[in-house]
Amino acid sequence: MERLLVTGGAGFIGSNFVHYVLANTDSSVTVLDKLTYAGTLDSLQGLPADRFTFVHGDICDAELVSRLFREHDSVVHYAAESHNDNSLTSPEPFVQTNLVGTYTLLEAARATGVRYHHISTDEVYGDLELDDPARFTESTPYNPSSPYSSTKAGSDLLVRAWVRSFGVAATISNCSNNYGPRQHVEKFIPRQITNLIDGVRPRLYGDGLNVRDWIHADDHSSAVLRILHAGKIGETYLIGADGEQSNRSVVEAILEAMGHPKDAYDLVRDRPGHDRRYAIDWSKLRDELGWVPSHQDFESGIEATVAWYRDNEQWWRPQKASAEAKYAKMGQ
16 A cells, blocks of 8 residues: 655645545545645545544655655645735745745655645746737746746756665656636636625626636546656656637636636736737647546536536635735725
């Protein structure tokens, strides 16, 4: 039985990964999470007690991290400050968690020889023009636009340096935008869904034509597991699902899934440094590791996501008021 440590496993994509691993393997999983506003134990309910352990702690705590590494075979590092709007308001937590936290984990991996996989984002590559046929590849130069994406880029570079300089057994994956259950209501898709449940019209930054490459969280989880077990040490793998959608088309899909007219939304002032388009070329992952996504029908994925938020109001309702208060303070 593999003993797997997952940092940030009480957050959105981390908790989905934990559920996926425990449902599809015989591994045991320990989650290390600081339980900031974006992480909740409610996302870890219903897991098998004989194979799941939760540790409340900070990835910057070197003593704790070192002990946990010695008790596990592999580590998947999801823990991160990840909301662009928050990084524009207060960059310091992003530097601390995304850079210092990653350094702390890498030093533990260096000391113990534990297999380490690093979760990152396509936002490290900057953005593409809307009419550019190109997609991001593993060789695309980094060109981050925000404190969030720049600290994630920095953490990726730390991993690469620790592999080359110290022989750490690590891989990196850069994934496109995730959607699905258990995502904090400050994020784009759950915010629109929960606003509509509350009778509030969706709002889009700028012209709404910014494009993101969407992937269901379960597909992200299956890809990470494949990389962890079959990926080549020192390599980077991009994870995507050919899911390019404009923000406007995403909102229209949500409106249709919830029985509203497709044009029942408002446009608001754009946010600073708003990237225009992300697009992932995930052919390396397909060709070298044989991975393909299972959830490629975006509309049915959105319908299932809407159903989850409708059925799980007790999960998201405690977050809603504070998230909306924060947006109101920023004029959004």
